[in-house]
Amino acid sequence: MSDRSQLISTGEPFQFDSERDAEFERLVKRYPTRESMILPSLWLIQEQEGWVSQEAMAYVADRIGTFATKIYEAATFYTMYHLHPMGENHICVCRTLSCWLRGKQDIVDYLKDEIGIKPGQISEDGKFSLEEVECLGHCGTAPVVQVNGEFHEEMDVDKLKSLLATLK
Amino acid sequence: MEVKILSAKFDIEDAHKIEVAKQHGAYSTLDKVFSMQPEEVIEEVKKSGLRGRGGAGFPAGVKWGFLPKDTGKPVYLAVNSDESEPATFKDRYILVKDPHMMIEGIIICSYAIRSHETFIYIRGEYTSQVKALQAAVDEAYEAGYLGDKVDGHDFKLDVTVHRGAGAYVCGEETALLESVEGKKGQPRSKPPFPAVEGLYGCPTIINNVQSIASLPFILEKGADAYKAYGTEKSSGTHLFGISGHVEKPGMYELPLGVPLLEVIDKVAGGVWKGRKMKGVIPGGSSTPVLLPEEAKTVTLDYESMAEHKTMFGSGGIVVFDETVDIVELVKNLIDFYHHESCGQCTPCREGLGWMKKITAKILAGDGTLDDVNLLRELCDNIEMKTVCVLSAACTMPVRSYLDKFRHEFEAYVTTEGSSAEAK
C-alpha cells in the first residue's frame, strides 16, 4: 500500500499487553525454533496497535532473541503488516480476475468519489484508508470487499452505500 | 451432477462444532485406522488414486512414500491452506463448514507418515476462517483427538495454526516452509525435496486442505468406494469453484471427468445475461485459456486437460463473455503475478515487470507489432528459468491468450514502425 521500506518510529517504548504476552508464551512452545514466532508476533503487535512500529519490531527481536533485521525482513515482505497507522476503517477491494470481471472498478470508483481518496491513501480525518488487494479467495461471490478484516460479498454500489453508512 | 462426499456436512447446521460433527460420523474412522499398519494406510490411499488438490495433481500416497526411513529426525506435516491462486475458493468451505473432517484427515495422514506435529498454513486474509479453524483445533484437543494420546491410542499429535500475512507465493510448498520458519516467503531450490529436507531441515509432507480432507472417506469406505467416482486416472470428487460471467457462480462438488460445458450450463446456470462465451479458464488463473470450440470436448479431469494443452490446476473455473477485452484481462493477470513475485530470480522479478509495462503500453495505444512479438518471446524466455513456477504461472496463460486471441493484441497496435511481420 505504501513504500514498504520505510519504518516509522513512535519515540515510545513498546511492549505486549498482558493478553498478548500470554499468547506469545503459549505459542512459542508450539514451535521448534523461536524464530518461527516472527510472523505470529507481528500479528500480535498489529492486533494490539493497529500497525507495526520500529520500536515494536525491536521489542519482538529482543523477545525472540534474534536480529532486528530478521523482523524487518518479514514485516516488509508480507503486505498485510501495516508499517504505518491506517484509517479507522481499512477498506480492501479485490482487484483480481473474477472481481474485475464482475465489476470491481465500479466499487473502487464509487469509493474514490465518496471518500475522496485513491487506493493507497488515508482520508484526512483518518476515518478511512483504501487499498486494492489481490484475490481474496471469494471469487464465487465477486466482487468482494473486506472492511477491517470482515468480508462483504456480491458487492454493488447500493450495498456499498448502506455499508458506508454503518461505518461513518 | 453434483455429489456430496466432501461437502456431505456442509448443509448441516453447526456441523463445524465437534458434537454435531461427531453425530454425523466425524472421527469414526480412527479406530479402524489405528488398527492398521501405517504402510497399509499409505497403500489404501495409493489405491484410491487420490491426487493432490493444490494444483499439481501429484498422487498423495506416492508422495508419502518418498519419505526416507529412520532418519532419526522428526517428520512434519504441513497443510496448505494458503488458497491464493485467483479463482480458487474451495478450501475455506472445509475450514469453516467441516473443519473436523480435515482434522480427522490430519490424524490419518500423520499416523501413516509417522508424524507427530502438523502446521496448518492459512492465508492471512482469512480472518474469520482463522478463528473458526483455531476453534475447531481447540475443540479437538479438548475432546482428546489431538494431544498426547489421540483418541486414547498410543499416538501423540500436535496441530498448530500458522497464519500467513499476504503473499500468494507462500502457497508454493517451500516458500510456505520458509514462512513457518519465520522468514520471507522465498521458495527454495529443489532438490532437496521437502520429503527429504523440509521444515527445520527435517522430512516434511505438504498437502492441500482438500487432499487431507478426502482421507476420512477413503479410509472409512475404502479405496474402491472413492474410485467409484471420477475416471480411471482421475478418481474421486473435487470442490470446483465457478466464477466470472455465469448466472450461478459458486462452489460445487462434482465427480472428476464430467464435461466442462455441461457443468457451466447445467450447474452454473450458463453464461450470464444470455451472452456468448468468449473463453473459459479451466483451473485457476495460471492455467491456459480454452476457446468455446475447444471446450466442447473437455472433461474435468487431469488427462483431458492435458490433452487440450491446459491444466486441471486448482479446479477454479472462470468463464468470460464476449464483451471482455482480452488485452485488459491479460494486464489484470500479469499485474497479479508481478505483484506476487518474491523477487529472488531476475527473469521473474524483471521479466514479469517488462511484460506488465509492454502490456500497458499496448493498451495505451502506444504499442507496435514488435511489442506483441516481444511479449510472446518473453513468455518463452522466462519460463522454467526460475527457482519456482510462479513465473510460469504467469507466462503459460499469457502465451495462450497471445496465441488464441492474437488479433485482439494486433488491433491495439499500429503496424507503423514495426519491422516484424505479423505471425
Ligand SMILES: Cc1cc2nc3c(=O)[nH]c(=O)nc-3n(C[C@H](O)[C@H](O)[C@H](O)COP(=O)(O)O)c2cc1C
Ligand atoms: C506459486 C504457487 C502457489 C501455490 N499456491 C498453492 C495454494 O494456495 N494452495 C495449495 O494447496 N497449493 C498451492 N501450490 C502448490 C503447492 O506447491 C503444493 O504442490 C501443494 O500444496 C501440495 O499439496 P497436494 O499434493 O495435496 O496438492 C502453489 C504452487 C505454486 C508454485
Ligand code: SF4
Ligand atoms: S520464480 Fe518468481 S516467485 Fe518463484 S522464486 Fe523466482 S522470483 Fe520468486
Ligand code: FES
Ligand atoms: S478474484 Fe476477487 S476474490 Fe478472487
